[in-house]
Amino acid sequence: MGIVKISEQMHENLRVASGALSRSINSQAEHWMRIGMLSELYPELRHADICQLLIRIDQAEGFAIASLSQSLPQPPQQEAA
Structure with a gap:
């Protein structure tokens, strides 16, 4: 486990969101990091x-980057012109 320094504003955002969604502040931060990481790795996927x-x-099996390729929906194949 490590320590990540964030701005006071982001900490406040985490506090509000974690309270509203019944998560700990750390769990909310981890959730947002997972969503952000997957959004960057797979920009074709929607939030849902x-x-x-x-x-x-x-x-x-729990969250691991190595297992993602087996779980991801395959993008549609483009037909050659």
């Missing part, structure tokens, strides 16, 4: 797709 993916991963 990412949330469903996180649920499937957690049910299967």
